[in-house]
Amino acid sequence: MQVPFTALRDTLKYLCERHGLEFVVVEESYTSKMSFFDGDELPVYGKETEEQKNLKPSGKRTRRGEYKTGNKTVINADAQGASNILRKAKIDTSKISYKVCQVLKKINIWRL
Numbered sequence: 001m002q003v004p005f006t007a008l009r010d011t012l013k014y015l016c017e018r019h020g021l022e023f024v025v026v027e028e029s030y031t032s033k034m035s036f037f038d039g040d041e042l043p044v045y046g047k048e049t050e051e052q053k054n055l056k057p058s059g060k061r062t063r064r065g066e067y068k069t070g071n072k073t074v075i076n077a078d079a080q081g082a083s084n085i086l087r088k089a090k091i092d093t094s095k096i097s098y099k100v101c102q103v104l105k106k107i108n109i110w111r112l
Contacts, residue, residue: 009025024089026085026088026089027044027045027088028081028085028088029042029043029044029045030042030043030045030084031081031082031084031085031088032061032077032080032081032084033057034055034057034058034084035057035058035059035067035069035070035080036080036083036084036087036093036096036101037059037069037070037071037073037075037080037098037101038058038059038069038070038071040055040057040058041055042084042087042088043055058070061077062074064077065077065078065103066103067080073098074103075098075101075102075103076101076102076103079100079101080101083096083101
């Protein structure tokens with residue numbers, strides 16, 4: 001199924017402007033791979049220097065939905081990536097903590 005991303009983006013932009021919100025489009029390369037809490041550098045895809053191409057992330061994805069930071073703290077992979085996107089957009093991320101990005105306990109509703 002195709003998702004009309006351009007139409008979605010244009011609608012979001014219109015709604016943001018209508019309600020006085022700033023709409024920012026951010027290039028998101030490396031945001032899932034590099035560790036937010038370890039402060040890994042976030043290069044721009046296609047514009048990396050040779051040094052940036054050889055960078056290794058401090059953490060890694062361990063399982064679906066989980067990311068292990070350099071100090072072995074397990075956090076939610078999507079929250080970690082979203083935090084890096086905010087960092088690329090130059091938005092204040094000082095209040096984002098490990099607790100905000102913690103992995104929520106999985107509940108099997110079929111066994112309740």
